Amino acid sequence: MLNTFTSYQLITKDISKSIDRIEQQPVVDRDTKYYLANITKVKSIDDFVKNDRLFKYAMKAYGLEDMDYAKAFMVKALKEGVSDPDSFANKLTDKRYAEFVSAFNFAANGADATIYNKTQQLVTKNYAIQAQIAGLDPNSAYVKGETTYYLANITKVKSIDDLMSNSRLYTYALASFGLDSATEDKDLIKRVLQGGVRDPHSVANKMTDKTYAALASAFNFEAYGENTTTINPAQQPTVDKYMRQTLEEDAGQANQGVRLALYFDRKAPTITSWYDVLADTALASVVRTVLGLPDSFATADVDKQAQLFEQKLDISDFSDPEKLGKFLTRFTSMYEINHPTSSAVTSVSVLFAQPLTVGISTDLMMAMQKLRF
Template identity: 40%
Template sequence: MSTLAEYSMVNRTYADRINMVANESFTKREVAYFRENISKVATGDELMEDYRLYRFAMKAFGLESEIYAKGLMRKVFDEGVADKKSTANLMSDEAYRDIATAFGFAETGNLNMLFEHNVDDIVDKYLKLELEERVGESNQGVRLALYFERKIGDVEDWYSVIGDPALYEVARTMLGLPQEFVQTDVDKQVAYFEKRLPIEDLKDPAKLDKWMQRFTAMWDVAQTPATGIDLAANGIAPIQPLGSTAEIIGIDPALLADLAQYKLR
């Protein structure tokens, strides 16, 4: 099955898939444990002392791979986000700021976790991450597409996209940009993305859907050896040059000329 077809199927059945994950025995136990115990925790240290709670929290914010970086996480929780120079605010990965904000130990102790809707938000994140991981076992492109859809609504600028490896990979793939593009000056990369694809367009559901269709089609092409690829045969039409009112889907015929401006000197 193509990435586009699998992505479309997952989107159609998304709610049912989330419910299936939520109703599995292991997931139900972990969610119940989190709900029952998180209100008893008022500091980062207390959270980290309970491995089940800590693992649940880290996974919910996509930080499970950093679960053993307790020194860093202690700073993230203890310093909070009120100070612009806090550890969470200085990290390029916004997940650290998100987790510090959600729990709010530095600012409110355990107050945030006394509100059910805040706990619900974290559980919802956990379930979505779990589903994305499972989808990724069969198709990493679909996992990236789901991640992009989930995260892009909170992104304010292209610097944030470039700072998130997964978002950045989706963006580069959508525009057919080669790996060498990452070596160019970041400000020039941002300028290029802003011209081709304003962040506001990615917050428009209809436009975002077209770009996700493009990404999933392009993903399969990108996984294929470059020699002899027929883009048209893969359902990918050219993007029109800047200023055109044509549809958004395709590869820019002027891409190479544009990229020449962005080579490092």
């Protein structure tokens, strides 16, 4: 049996091929085909939760398969949506629920939740509003004709250049946000679209007029590339998440350390504070292993844990692929030392297990850890 470090390296050396192998598993392939063939037929929360096969697939994709029995709980979360900061999902500590509700956003998008795409539904809705503001009848032959043309062709657009080279689509897109294609600087619009909205310092985000950020958010080529005009989080993105979850679970059946490393690698870009780590038992377990801390350290005061992590590690390293790679190399090596492959525990429960309370005292460990490596 391969050790933790080698197994992890083999999987991540070509993650696409590793995912491809998962996709080819008969059960995975069958369930995925069923999901994609039927999810767009779902028009309500009731439709969703009553189709057990679709619902369980979606829940697993977001790492919530252990809660797929709690349908009343999930219905409440879905009904309240995520627009309100005080909604049920947003108030839950575990942010996977808010992510799930955001993907299946029936509260905001109603019957269109599983087909909603900003470049389609949002833009055409905005265009009708802008037409009315300009004194045009949204039901006029002209407005309807432009919308019909737009919807028939926007899904063929695969890049910023595609959009900007079709003057009719480009004019419609800008008009839906109250912008005039005849007077707007094309170079500026291109830079707005290229920069997207993920970076706080992108061109759109730095502009005082937030109309440009709204445009970049709708035509988010920076984030979604050629899938921008067709993507819906309930469709292929959910399938992609399902494949990644399955990859991690399969790896964990052979070596739990590999699953933890893959999980940390996936979550790392979303980590913004040490409290994010401490709120997730799996992430915290990885960090403790790297720092040589026992599981019992998890019972120490949370603020003290965060303070120690901050002293020992630079959280910004998790946003740097090279530094993250070195961190996970250390983890897989340390995990192998602590859990030799020949006697590795393969139970997936360790991912969300409660911290143990045995071994050296946390006070002593705090004192020891003041000595840097």
